[in-house]
Amino acid sequence: MRFLAHFAVLFALTAPVQAASSVITDHARSQLVLESNGVEPGGAVTLGFAQELERGWHVYWKNPGDSGLPLDFQWTLPPGVEAGEIEYPAPHRIPVGPLVNFGHEGAPVFLTSLKAGDDAAIGSTIDIALKATWLICADICVPETGEFSLSVPVVEHAVRDPEKAGLFSNARAAAPARLKGEAHYAVRGARLRLDAPALGAPAYFFPDTPGLSEPAGEQRARVKGDRLTLEIAGGAELGALSGPLAGVIQYGEGDGARSFALRAEPAAAGAGGLSQGPSRAGSLAALLLAAFFGGAILNLMPCVFPILFVKAASMAKAASGDAPMMRRHGALYAAGVVASFAALGGLLLALRAGGEEIGWGFHLQSPGVVAVSAYVLFAVGLNLAGAFHVGSSVQNLGSGLVAGRGGDFSAFMTGVLAVIVAAPCVGPLLTAPVGAAAVLPAFQGFSIFIAMALGLAAPYVLISFAPGAARALPKPGPWMDRFRQALAFPVFAAAGFFIWVLAAQTGSRGLALAIAGLITVAFAARLWEWGRSGRLLKIAALVVLALALVPVAMLRPVAASAPKAGAIAFDPADIALRRAAGEPVFVDFTAAWCVTCQVNKLTVLSAAPVRKAFADAGVAFVTADWTNRDPVIERALAEFGANGVPLYVFYPPGGEAIVLDQPLSERRILEALSAAR
DSSP: OHHHHHHHHHHHHTSOOOBSSEEEOSSEEEEEEESBSOBOTTOEEEEEEEEEEOTTOEEEEEEEETSOOOOEEEEEOOTTOEEOOOBOOOOEEEEETTEEEEEEESSOEEEEEEEOOTTOOTTOEEEEEEEEEEEEESSSEEEEEEEEEEEEEBOSSOOBOGGGHHHHHHHHHHSOEEOOSOOEEEEETTEEEEEEEOOSSSEEEEESSTTSBOTTSOEEEEEETTEEEEEEEBOTTGGGOOSOEEEEEEESOGGGOEEEEEEEEEOOTTBTTBOSSOSSHHHHHHHHHHHHHHHHHGGGSGGGHHHHHHHHHHHHHHTTOOHHHHHHHHHHHHHHHHHHHHHHHHHHHHHHHTTOOOOTTGGGGSHHHHHHHHHHHHHHHHHHHTSSOSSSOGGGGGTSSOOOGGGHHHHHHHHHHHHHHHTTBOOTTOHHHHHHHTTSOHHHHHHHHHHHHHHHHHHHHHHHHOTTHHHHSOOOSTHHHHHHHHTHHHHHHHHHHHHHHHHHHHHHHHHHHHHHHHHHHHHHHHHHHHTTTOHHHHHHHHHHHHHTHHHHHTOOOOOOOOOOTTEEEOOHHHHHHHHHTTOOEEEEEEOTTOHHHHHHIIIIITSHHHHHHHHHHTOEEEEEEOSSOOHHHHHHHHHTTOOSBOEEEEEOTTSOOEEOOSSOOHHHHHHHHHHHO
């Protein structure tokens, strides 16, 4: 719509127009009016661009909202004469279907100023010309253009024209007054929080800059004492906001609404009740504690099941009673986990600081990363099954491809592999820490990721350092080789899962390329085994393995497929319409690469009692599929303080959103539906 509007305006600029102080177009009468009898040398005079719009039509404010274009002035002025900025009347919201525009109806007057040069001669005239372009809309939008000309006398003493006093006084009354008192703002993920004096309710904020807010999004007001806090859905440009925030805040509705020009400063801790992060050390400590225990619980989540088998093999090797090796490998495993979390968390924070809209698990939204993860797990499975050998130690399971002395490097790589598989899913206790980490200052956010890493590594490290752990495990024997081969199958299953994710991201073409890559990896593994006694075949194996990356470079994501029957694709505007109609809505924030999401879908969400309850209550089941990058879904997650999936949100009829606790259960869903009834 913006493109069409710009194109129409460009067309209009070339259309024939009339030059005068008053112009009549198809849907408006416009005139350029001088407030005074002239301008003094070096002085300024106020001009009014007054319009009378056809009933039912509107023009746009400086920030047009979801669509539209603001008024545009192109001046032709003598040397030394300057024109000021356009001063707009206070805007109001104009709903257009699911969109909301900011604009003016009726008879808006736009003020500007004209400054004469110091050398302007008294008794002379300043001839000015203006080409004004505006977009005027009703059911359709029409670009209109007018050319205006005025001769402004240069006088010794300028006097306001009494016949025009009413027009200019009404224009100044319609403009927003200056807000008295301090205002502050803070950016919280995809939301803008504004703190201002409480001068009435309801309240609504119009930012001067387009893209800082979602015009059709909800603005929640909370009054405490003499202060008002507005929670505003952020727009696409919110991440680039820095320095003061300018706009208009409107108190009340209809004819009784009062509008004020606002300039808010970024909030420091405690300023106006806002802060960019937790204002007390205790709140950060609580997030760190939740992150640690949430990371520990990840060991029990289905995301990590394949890696538990790999670690079980490492523990089996420790049954030989080599306690120092066991402790060393426990520490190296922890180092691998912490290093991987630090790399992913640091990259996430850096990208978010640069304006990217991404969340936790973003690395698996890249088909290339998913494909390489599948290749690595497939190679690990081949090594376990005996298709090729890299060293004799079972500790080599961590990397499957590279053996360090005594398996040290492999122990480190086991930790890396654990994070690759575990990081995409947000288990219990992690929703708040991960969401907070994305919006807190860099050091605090980074510390949350490190706490998660320590929690994930803690159980295995504790066992590794437990004095009696080695004695409690079975003694080495022939069973270990069979156990090693059995472990290949859950690892193959994990590789198959990643291939399924890749197919969801890239379609049938991507699936074909991935299969070609797997065959190439298998061939490289066999060449390596054949070359155990010679270097030439080993070199050939490495070359073939490098060729497996060629299909990876050719992978391209495809558009998300339509939801299955009974499900609805995620669209905030559609959800708003359904809620306005009193329809209950359940939103499943999910992704193909999130194992927990898939387990919940197969067990809880597909359970007969849950499906029947949804049908009986007329619940609209919405699927927010985050398999590929989607900034709209990322912003929606941030609104609930989350930065990853799974997340389950229920909107009861006429009520506020309810975030369901994890792990998800049939009982919790049925209780929410029952409470809504």
